[in-house]
Amino acid sequence: MPRLRAHLGVVALCCSVAAGCGDDNPQTPPVDTAPPQVTVLRPTPEEIVGSLLVCDVTAADAAGVDSVYVSLQDSLGVEVRSQAFGAMPPFGFTVAADLLPLGRYSVCGRAIDDLGNRSTWTCAVARVYPPVTLRRDDGEAEDGLFIGTPVQTAGVFENPYDVPVMVQSVELYIWGGSAIDAPFRVVLWNVIGDTPADELEGTALRLFRGPFGARITYEGFHTIIPAHGHLAAGMQQTANLPLILGYDIGTVPPARTYWFATPAGSNDWFTLESSPAGGLETPFIRVSIRATGQSATQLAPAAPARPAPAVPARPRVASEWHRVH
Numbered sequence: 001m002p003r004l005r006a007h008l009g010v011v012a013l014c015c016s017v018a019a020g021c022g023d024d025n026p027q028t029p030p031v032d033t034a035p036p037q038v039t040v041l042r043p044t045p046e047e048i049v050g051s052l053l054v055c056d057v058t059a060a061d062a063a064g065v066d067s068v069y070v071s072l073q074d075s076l077g078v079e080v081r082s083q084a085f086g087a088m089p090p091f092g093f094t095v096a097a098d099l100l101p102l103g104r105y106s107v108c109g110r111a112i113d114d115l116g117n118r119s120t121w122t123c124a125v126a127r128v129y130p131p132v133t134l135r136r137d138d139g140e141a142e143d144g145l146f147i148g149t150p151v152q153t154a155g156v157f158e159n160p161y162d163v164p165v166m167v168q169s170v171e172l173y174i175w176g177g178s179a180i181d182a183p184f185r186v187v188l189w190n191v192i193g194d195t196p197a198d199e200l201e202g203t204a205l206r207l208f209r210g211p212f213g214a215r216i217t218y219e220g221f222h223t224i225i226p227a228h229g230h231l232a233a234g235m236q237q238t239a240n241l242p243l244i245l246g247y248d249i250g251t252v253p254p255a256r257t258y259w260f261a262t263p264a265g266s267n268d269w270f271t272l273e274s275s276p277a278g279g280l281e282t283p284f285i286r287v288s289i290r291a292t293g294q295s296a297t298q299l300a301p302a303a304p305a306r307p308a309p310a311v312p313a314r315p316r317v318a319s320e321w322h323r324v325h
């Protein structure tokens with residue numbers, strides 16, 4: 001047995017030398033057992049999404065990427081949308097935020113390389129805030145309010161989200177029996193306490209001919225409402241023949257949420273309930289908003305609002321207004 005062991009040892013040594021000095025015998029490359037490296041490019045972690053949820057994944061592998069699978073899941077892990085891709089990027093898709101309920105969503109990717117190695121899921125979470133319309137009416141105006149003089153009319157609306165939102169549009173309803181040819185502007189005001197205050201921005205003067213029963217939507221605003229902040233939106237008239245704003249007499253609005261000021265341009269606001277012709281009717285004013293997303297969070301420092309006039313006996317509520325332009 002000792003002689004046999006020695007013999008085997010020599011054989012083993014020879015084999016070892018032969019394998020190790022194989023300049024003319026190329027080594028077999030190591031087998032690739034590593035799965036592809038998957039990275040979620042969009043959304044960025046905790047990205048605030050208010051319009052489009054961009055789902056974008058990349059994958060890399062030494063042996064080559066064979067295929068990529070992208071999955072969008074809600075907070076319960078239920079798949080909202082998925083798509084399989086081949087070897088060539090881009091790997092991803094885009095979903096409109098207004099098609100999704102408010103919530104947190106995971107964008108996940110996994111990939112398989114050319115040798116069949118499959119990666120685990122790589123995910124990034126986005127916070128999706130669908131655009132929403134702030135309103136206090138049922139969408140059907142039944143009457144019009146005629147105060148008898150050009151007037152500002154505004155509703156005070158609250159941003160329901162815990163993130164800043166940008167005003168997308170303001171919608172007004174001009175009553176069917178309104179006078180013709182009455183110029184007006186659509187205006188956004190700051191809110192001090194619960195009262196409309198300084199103008200933030202407004203449209204140019206609108207010369208409106210034949211507006212009977214018209215719903216008008218104005219876009220192009222840039223005001224950002226802070227998280228849970230307040231905004232006053234409405235109409236400022238400048239003509240001798242005031243427009244009659246459509247009112248919803250079937251809805252009782254929250255008290256002191258609608259205001260008017262006369263003459264137009266005045267900061268002397270009164271609640272609509274205090275108007276002889278007003279009562280508890282609801283002006284047809286609606287404001288659509290969307291979350292500002294990542295680009296807006298880079299707007300720092302914020303431009304301060306213009307100083308508000310002194311309002312005695314009314315506590316001032318901090319209002320961090322942002323202007324984009």
Ligand SMILES: [Ca+2]
Pocket residue numbers: 032033034035036061062063064113117
């Ligand atoms: Ca690999």
Ligand SMILES: [Ca+2]
Pocket residue numbers: 138139140141142248249250251
């Ligand atoms: Ca109504």
